[in-house]
Amino acid sequence: MSSQGISPELLEFAARCLESRGAVVEPGDGFIDCLLSEEISDFLSVSQELRLGAGGQELAYGLPLLDRLVELATRDTPVVYGSLDSGYLKKEGFDRIVMQSMTFPDAKVKCTGRAEVKRTYMVLAVKYTAVSDERKEGLVRICINESTGAILPEMLNRWRSFSPDFYAEGKVPPHFPMHMEKIIKTGLVAAGKASKDELDSFLRSMERRLRRDIASTTSYYAALASEMEEGLNRAGLSKEAMEERRAKIAALPGERDQKIRDLVQKYSVRLRLTAKAALRFLVPVVQVSASVRKGKARGQLALIWNPIMQGIEPVACTGCGKSIRTIYFREKQSGLRPVCERCR
Numbered sequence: 001m002s003s004q005g006i007s008p009e010l011l012e013f014a015a016r017c018l019e020s021r022g023a024v025v026e027p028g029d030g031f032i033d034c035l036l037s038e039e040i041s042d043f044l045s046v047s048q049e050l051r052l053g054a055g056g057q058e059l060a061y062g063l064p065l066l067d068r069l070v071e072l073a074t075r076d077t078p079v080v081y082g083s084l085d086s087g088y089l090k091k092e093g094f095d096r097i098v099m100q101s102m103t104f105p106d107a108k109v110k111c112t113g114r115a116e117v118k119r120t121y122m123v124l125a126v127k128y129t130a131v132s133d134e135r136k137e138g139l140v141r142i143c144i145n146e147s148t149g150a151i152l153p154e155m156l157n158r159w160r161s162f163s164p165d166f167y168a169e170g171k172v173p174p175h176f177p178m179h180m181e182k183i184i185k186t187g188l189v190a191a192g193k194a195s196k197d198e199l200d201s202f203l204r205s206m207e208r209r210l211r212r213d214i215a216s217t218t219s220y221y222a223a224l225a226s227e228m229e230e231g232l233n234r235a236g237l238s239k240e241a242m243e244e245r246r247a248k249i250a251a252l253p254g255e256r257d258q259k260i261r262d263l264v265q266k267y268s269v270r271l272r273l274t275a276k277a278a279l280r281f282l283v284p285v286v287q288v289s290a291s292v293r294k295g296k297a298r299g300q301l302a303l304i305w306n307p308i309m310q311g312i313e314p315v316a317c318t319g320c321g322k323s324i325r326t327i328y329f330r331e332k333q334s335g336l337r338p339v340c341e342r343c344r
């Protein structure tokens with residue numbers, strides 16, 4: 001992956017993660033410039049002055065730098081383990097339910113089999129802090145299928161009614177992936193989007209205030225300019241004084257634009273995210289296998305019927321990781337890979 005193609009979500013995640021640890025971050029076009037403390041730069045094995053993205057260091061899934069960033073963001077996250085059992089797994093009718101809950105605009109998909117398997121899920125609690133002219137904090141929860149990386153908001157309100165059994169320490173079964181970095185990273189990216197929804201009225205109020213202040217600044221400078229121009233016509237000004245005043249008038253638009261830039265800075269919102277706690281569940285589910293036909297190409301797709309959601313889970317795009325229900329396929333040597341519309 002070239003640094004030009006860097007995902008904006010990953011850059012934003014890196015910016016938030018570093019800022020929450022005290023770094024100074026300046027966003028640019030397709031990159032961020034960071035000034036890191038010695039501790040953080042040692043931890044990440046990078047220099048204290050760091051550019052990430054276009055023209056700087058790459059940031060992509062699978063690169064050690066991203067893993068270190070996630071480790072940094074989640075160093076002190078407590079984890080609790082449990083299991084959820086619905087006691088019922090769907091036996092048939094998968095074709096219908098798949099067609100109801102997903103669309104495949106460029107392929108024909110047909111269910112070919114089912115298998116009862118166990119999958120692990122994480123409910124991640126993430127604290128967000130939005131800092132602007134004011135400050136606002138809150139908590140969002142994100143549910144993730146740990147093996148597919150799909151985000152499952154439908155599961156969030158439901159898992160409690162399946163009375164989870166919690167494992168005693170030392171009794172956790174081996175199904176849970178040891179390394180949580182990638183899962184938590186997926187969760188933090190999703191939490192960034194979810195917290196933006198929660199912050200909707202806060203963001204709008206900052207925007208409103210920005211627009212109001214820009215309007216009053218603009219009309220202040222317009223009034224000032226016309227007052228100064230009127231003054232020019234008054235008698236009794238020496239040639240020098242006139243020129244001085246003309247220069248002042250000519251400088252007004254520049255001053256005004258600087259004031260507006262300061263306002264934009266004042267009302268810009270910085271979001272910090274911190275993973276606070278994780279619940280991990282082992283859940284018996286149905287894996288539905290499906291055959292995919294796209295033109296001459298043939299492939300396979302594995303879907304999950306989730307008993308807590310009572311439905312088919314979305315699929316994570318193999319390009320950008322986004323959870324999707326409108327699924328396109330991209331031809332790879334390994335077969336057909338599900339992707340979102342943007343990664344198509």
Ligand SMILES: [Zn+2]
Pocket residue numbers: 317318319320321322339340341342343
């Ligand atoms: Zn995608």
